[in-house]
Amino acid sequence: MKAYWRLTWAQLLLFARNKNTVIWSLFLPIFMMLALGTFMGNGGTQFSLTVAVADEDGSDASRDLTEELSKTAGVKVNRTDAPSGLASLKKGDADILVRLKKGMGEALSRADADKGSSPTDAVRLYLDKSNPTVSQVGTTVVGQAVDKLNKEAVGFRPAVTTQELDVQTRPLRTIDFLVPGILSLMIMSNNLNGVAATIASWRERGILRRMQGTPLKSSTFIAGQITARVLLNTLQAVVVLLVAYFVYNVQVYGSWLLLLGMILLGTLTFMSIGFIIASLARTPESAAPIAGLISFPMIFVGGIFFPVRDLPGLLQPVVKAIPIGYLTDSLRGVMNEGATLVQLWLPTSVLAAWLIVAFLVATVTFRWDVK
Template identity: 35%
Template sequence: MRAGLRNRVAMFFTLGLAFLFMVIFGLLFGGNNFSVTYGVVDSDHSPQSQKFIGALGGIHGVTTTVESKGQALNDLRNNHVDVVVEIPQGFGAALGNPGGAQVTVRPTQASQTSSTASVADQILAEVLNGFTANGARSAVVLAPPATSAVNKITAIDYFLPAMIAYIILQSGINYVAIGLADLRARKVLRRFRATPLRPVQILGAQIAGGALTVVLQLLVLIVAGLLLFQAKVYGSWLVALVPMVLGIGAFVGIGFLLTSAARTSESARGLSTFVAFPMMFLSGIFFPITTLPSWLQTVVHVLPLTWLTDAMHRVMNDGVGLADIALDCLVLAAWAVVTFAIATWRFRWD
């Protein structure tokens, strides 16, 4: 206990983690942070449909884009909008009829497996009821979700790529950061320097061990997902391998970088948790990014896990090719190069 209290770095991150935990969940669930983007197809072009669109866009957290049906569905497939709202011809006239009016909602696969689709439906229903005459029964009709290749994505299909990104994050950072810090604290690194081994061999072996650990964990995860839960992958595994390898490089590099600030394995464990924890909850693995405040949605796109998660979803769920995730791969490669360069410059043997 006394030794733990003396380790100020470890104690700082231990106590700071509790504060960070509250801040993250406060941002996720505190206040009215939800945002949803509607692609609106107005086939009625009546004053009533225009007022309906205006009322929908006037709600806090709601963004509307009026476009053609083809463009709206294309934006939906590319995740540029969360849902598409189709206002049929005759909508304005039907509002005053006893049968009421209907609008059709078409979600993405991603929004269908999160809370986005249900909240989007509730918002639409409330706005629609406000325009409906007394006694009329208007309705929001849910259409099949749009996909890039008519893929029927289940929850396990959606969360498998997210779990792959999560394993790469946790194992990539923790193994290298804690392992190297422990070797330094026990003076093993110093003794290694007295051997004929070159420094690059010593560090390379430790980093390669971290990467191999991630690969083994990924194999177990993927095999379990495919065989036990019948998860479906609609893209190429060869294409998926590219962001996976770059992601491993990025997070192993971050773990290597953290060893320059951690003198003991305890402080390395606290520091790695302090770094990984925000990314885990803010990068779209467990909660949709749309639940975050708009300013934070911009910030999280700096995090490498956001790009890794996006690339894995687009390849495994949407079946896109390597050219479609080029930006994701470029960002991950930049993270790997920069973190390894800084870590090599700042590394201490004792």
């Protein structure tokens, strides 16, 4: 037990004296969170559409339509003329161009008196159909605004209406979704990649060989490494969460104790996998590519930056087999949904299974020296 605590303290001192470790393991996740929060926005909407409006009519109706578009959440209206708007659309500075032709206001004013008249195409919508998502959203937004204007012109009174009931008690923003993913990425990178490179480097430099000459057991050495990294990861996670709270008002709706418990479980799991990689690699140069080969694909299929359900069906079995997706889901469940341990039984069970198997394999395959 004495050797275990000395190893833990020595590892913490090494972390504190290594500036690269502090920068890459602590400041990089914070910088990533601030950058993504700034560029992607921390507001309540994930929808953004730039609309160029060329008002050639200059009537009250055309101004009302332009104003209606500008009131739509996520829509930015740029008033321009038709040639400039078309040029902006082709350059990508605008998503759609709405051209309000002359005579639009007059057509609306006589619509109530002459209900049998044919509609006029006074509103022209220019868009790039090679981008189906923007095209569909733009068509819907403009169509709703025009439809509202038409109904007001003819005094339309609906017989049946739709009532919207919001069942989302905690409105989530983009940054609320990203922070748990960044925490998960930090845990995986610090432990899987960090352990593999560090242990392989120590083995090559002969540090582990000198330890082998002592009564120290491999399980005691691994346990000391794990404890030191658990303490470091917990501190890093708390710092990231505090920055997220004070800068973006990101809340933890669930139990802080459960959140720290999931961070602990994720740290232990990926650290054990890192020890296996360190055992397979003979040198630090070979450890880094092996760790990268394992961790890099997990970034894209682990639900870190976008929901797992958006991945192709072919990748779903892979997602259900790797630990990163379960760690991300559990952190997101506690932070965003206030989930309890009972509700998180599946990710907890999978991570625990990964931990037990990986730790046993790491203990058996651990090598003190290069063979």
